[in-house]
Amino acid sequence: MGPDTQKTGLADSPQVANLQVIRSTATSSWRAQSSQATAAASKSKSVAGFSFELTEEQKEFQATARKFAREEIVPVAAHYDRTGEYPVPLIKRAWELGLINSHIPESCGGLGLGIFDACLITEELAYGCTGVQTAIEANSLGQMPVIIAGNEQQQKKYLGRMTEEPMMCAYCVTEPGAGSDVAGLKTKAEKKGDDYIINGQKMWITNGGKANWYFLLARTNPDPKAPANKAFTGFIVEADSPGIQVGRKELNMGQRCSDTRGIVFEDVRVPKENVLIGEGAGFKIAMGAFDKTRPPVAAGAVGLAQRALDEATKYAMERKTFGKVIAEVVLTSKPFSVKGLSFGFHNSTTGRTRMEHALSHVVAQMLDLGYEIPMLKPRFTMNSYYGPFTPSQPELPSRVYYKGKKVKTGK
Secondary structure, rough: OHHHHHHHOOOOOHHHHHHHHHHHHHHHHHHHHHHHHHHHHHHHHHOOOOOOOOOHHHHHHHHHHHHHHHHHHHHHHHHHHHHHOOHHHHHHHHHHOOOOOOOOOOHHHHOOOHOOOOOOOOHHHHHHHHHHHHHHHHHHHHHHHHHHHHHHHHHHHHHHHHHHHOEEEEEEEOEEEOOOOHOOOOOOOEEEEEEEEEEEEEEEEEOOEEEEEEEEEEOOOOOOOOHHHHEEEEEEOOOOOOOOEEEEEEEOOOOOOOOOOEEEEEEEEEEEEHOOOOOOOOHHHHHHHHHHHHHHHHHHHHHHHHHHHHHHHHHOOOOOOOOEEEHHOOOOOOOOOOOHHHHOOOOOHHHHHHHHHHHHHHHHHHHOOOOOOHHHHHOOHHHHHHHOOOOOOOOOHHHHHHHHHHHHHHH
16 A cells, blocks of 8 residues: 555555546546537537536436435435544545546546536535535645646646545645635745745645645745735645644534644645745635635535425425424415425525526536636635625525424424
């Protein structure tokens, strides 16, 4: 077992060859289909624009993810949520099916799928468990800076290894005292010869304890008044580098099986070859990665909301009170019933879910087609950068949950 495999704990050397054969068989047609979809997308940009009709290939992506989520994730989701265990078997299986690392270019052995394709997959995975979906989607966030800004050598080295065996990476930007306020980041990188010496602390890093490598944003301009778009540099950092201390797993309120940790960097030496683009380009790279990976986050929220709707509807069609199923009983003083919840677009809950579903698809297609979205232009903080894009994305699942809770408890 090689050092990378030891680090991730996700694969055993004797099995790697078999996994590659299985995964190649499962995904070889996807690569060809993705190329066709990209060509079709380019044509639609100049001719018809957007389409809510899925191609046959996209239907296959969606069906594979749906089958995996409902047959393999749903039965064990409660166990992982209770124990907080990292879902290694599910991640291995997702890797075999080509449901993880979907953004990696074909030149590095990946599928090279678009953002819209990723949304279709993520929505289905989140239906099964958002903890599992978060672990999987965090890989896309960690990889995206290398995809959009890495040179050929960096991409081959760090993206290529993720197509050879199940492996995780992480996006290290947030700090204990600075998340949305990127300009407040304290982690520093000082140039010493041909290397950079990194010191600082990152916090709430998804996949932090499971990653093989990190994308790290650090300040290289010592001037505190330097603008964010010139002050920070993006680095690729090997997770087993001397000086890295991985903190304890955080006890999350939800999505408990995802791995969230703090990471300390103490005199960590990173070669100049691991700088993305050059000094001062880090902020632009970090925000560009968000552009590509935020639509699937919104799609995940839609998948979770749909699961809540389905569970509430199922219960309401089974539970009886006053001699009838509660789907036929008005639950509040307002005309809210599970019949409306489940089938009526006029109902706020179902209507909101479908609206967010459509919004995530539109934005994903716009980005795939190369459009700039004015409301996504940076204002130098992450919240203002993305707040306008997903105003109700964090709110949607909770709204549906509380509506569903009324179905089950009447309160």
